[in-house]
Amino acid sequence: MPSIRVEGVTKRFGKFTALENINISVNDGEYVSIIGPSGCGKTTLLRIIAGIIREYEGHVYVDGELFDDKPLEKRSIGYVFQNIALFPNMNVGGNVSYSPKAKRFDSETIRSVTLEMLELMKLTDRYYDYPTRLSGGMQQKTALARALASGAKLLLLDEPLSLLDLKVRTELRYELRRIVKDLGLTAIHVTHDQEEAMAISDRIIVMRRARVVEEGAPLNLYLRPKEIFTAYFLGESNVLEGSVVESDEKFLKVDVEGVLLKARNTGFKIGEKVVVMIRPELIELVNHGVNGIVMKKIMEGFFIRLIIGIGGMRISVKQPYWRVYGINVGSTVKLSFPEEHVLVYKYPERGLYSEISLY
Ligand SMILES: Nc1ncnc2c1ncn2[C@@H]1O[C@H](COP(=O)(O)OP(=O)(O)OP(=O)(O)O)[C@@H](O)[C@H]1O
Numbered sequence: 252m253p254s255i256r257v258e259g260v261t262k263r264f265g266k267f268t269a270l271e272n273i274n275i276s277v278n279d280g281e282y283v284s285i286i287g288p289s290g291c292g293k294t295t296l297l298r299i300i301a302g303i304i305r306e307y308e309g310h311v312y313v314d315g316e317l318f319d320d321k322p323l324e325k326r327s328i329g330y331v332f333q334n335i336a337l338f339p340n341m342n343v344g345g346n347v348s349y350s351p352k353a354k355r356f357d358s359e360t361i362r363s364v365t366l367e368m369l370e371l372m373k374l375t376d377r378y379y380d381y382p383t384r385l386s387g388g389m390q391q392k393t394a395l396a397r398a399l400a401s402g403a404k405l406l407l408l409d410e411p412l413s414l415l416d417l418k419v420r421t422e423l424r425y426e427l428r429r430i431v432k433d434l435g436l437t438a439i440h441v442t443h444d445q446e447e448a449m450a451i452s453d454r455i456i457v458m459r460r461a462r463v464v465e466e467g468a469p470l471n472l473y474l475r476p477k478e479i480f481t482a483y484f485l486g487e488s489n490v491l492e493g494s495v496v497e498s499d500e501k502f503l504k505v506d507v508e509g510v511l512l513k514a515r516n517t518g519f520k521i522g523e524k525v526v527v528m529i530r531p532e533l534i535e536l537v538n539h540g541v542n543g544i545v546m547k548k549i550m551e552g553f554f555i556r557l558i559i560g561i562g563g564m565r566i567s568v569k570q571p572y573w574r575v576y577g578i579n580v581g582s583t584v585k586l587s588f589p590e591e592h593v594l595v596y597k598y599p600e601r602g603l604y605s606e607i608s609l610y
């Protein structure tokens with residue numbers, strides 16, 4: 252049963268650092284997602300764990316065994332590549348049964364494993380098609396079926412659902428998690444889709460600029476991110492600058508453009524410059540609260556986004572459509588900012604813009 256430990260891994264391509272001192276562990280049976288902006292090193296990290304990249308500083312252990320010198324073919328890892336890479340000279344059935352055949356399973360097992368995985372991915376009727384005849388999404392599902400059929404206990408999935416349409420993607424993410432849990436596999440799943448990461452994983456690792464920013468259980472990362480970048484990148488956030496005007500043992504009051512916001516005190520003093528983050532969906536429309544004026548109303552399907560001005564502060568509020576009947580541009584609304592959702596951070600030394608910039 253595979254656990255993974257990545258210890259002090261640094262990877263440079265010439266002068267460019269793609270990974271900088273990465274330390275992560277994945278427990279046996281755990282489903283971990285990695286999210287982060289494009290170019291932050293996610294694929295590079297998977298390639299190092301898989302044994303595709305062999306030159307790096309630091310160490311990779313699987314089940315406590317040092318893997319740095321272990322050849323790729325001896326690692327027994329199921330890998331779904333970001334750019335798919337099916338065997339072009341084999342049909343769907345051939346691709347999916349490749350690994351069971353290579354392992355010299357008996358023909359009945361090969362057949363049943365292959366059909367089971369094809370069934371799962373709803374690809375059974377594509378058995379005889381060659382990759383060039385498949386859509387991107389079908390190729391991606393074939394790649395997933397192939398990785399699952401390999402019998403590997405460790406899965407490295409690089410954006411495995413990115414080419415599927417939303418409905419199939421949403422369905423497959425639950426299937427994928429179920430299979431991993433049912434079969435006792437360990438999975439690292441790279442995704443750009445934060446919702447997918449939240450839904451599918453036991454733990455999320457957030458990366459930026461070659462480093463790990465923060466990791467944690469999905470809901471904890473969403474509700475209590477330790478880093479401004481996490482709050483900004485995972486889900487949506489109003490990012491505001493303010494200064495502390497009241498501080499006692501339990502609570503703070505922060506002045507944001509003349510609006511006073513109450514928050515839990517996590518160790519700030521009066522006069523300190525801070526960053527305040529509030530998620531648009533956690534701001535409430537109430538009968539008694541702070542007055543604001545609706546400046547914009549944007550339809551987003553089931554949810555409506557209101558851009559609201561309160562004094563000098565502009566804030567984005569997201570509500571289900573039925574909560575905003577009769578509220579239009581120019582309407583006065585009353586808002587409440589639940590103090591447990593008003594997150595206060597030390598103002599970053601390098602400035603706020605640099606802290607939340609993606610690259
Ligand atoms: N073989 C290589 N030679 C030179 N630079 C490379 C090589 N492979 C990756 N890089 C660089 O390393 C950085 C990290 O690349 P990587 O593919 O790991 O990013 P990523 O997080 O997977 O991005 P994306 O979300 O776009 O897939 C990028 O700036 C990339 O250009």
Ligand SMILES: [Mg+2]
Nearest residue numbers: 293294295333
């Ligand atoms: Mg990538």
